[in-house]
């Protein structure tokens with residue numbers, strides 16, 4: 001079974017605001033504290049999101065692709081550690097912008 005949980009924080013560039021659960025986890029996965037559930041996120045930064053999910057499913061295994069030092073203790077597995085001040089550009093966070101064809105901007 002694949003399930004999603006959606007937690008959003010409201011913040012400006014420097015301050016992470018209050019976290020809010022926008023979509024809860026289905027009840028079936030909360031049985032036994034989430035035992036046998038694998039939670040995957042792209043990043044743990046301050047660790048607040050992971051901490052919130054852990055409260056919902058204390059026995060779940062939490063894995064992320066990237067971990068910053070502050071969030072690292074909150075996850076069980078991660079692929080790559082980056083420094084706390086690294087900004088990661090995920091393709092799914094980027095917008096596409098129109099690029100003028102090269103032959104229109106350079107004249108020989």
Ligand SMILES: O=P(O)(O)OC[C@H]1O[C@H](OP(=O)(O)OP(=O)(O)O)[C@H](O)[C@@H]1O
Pocket residue numbers: 007008009010016041042043044045046047048049050071
């Ligand atoms: O460890 P934390 O500081 O809680 O941050 C980690 C969360 O931030 C990112 O989400 P995203 O940027 O989409 O959401 P957010 O900015 O609303 O947290 C990422 O996908 C994690 O879910």
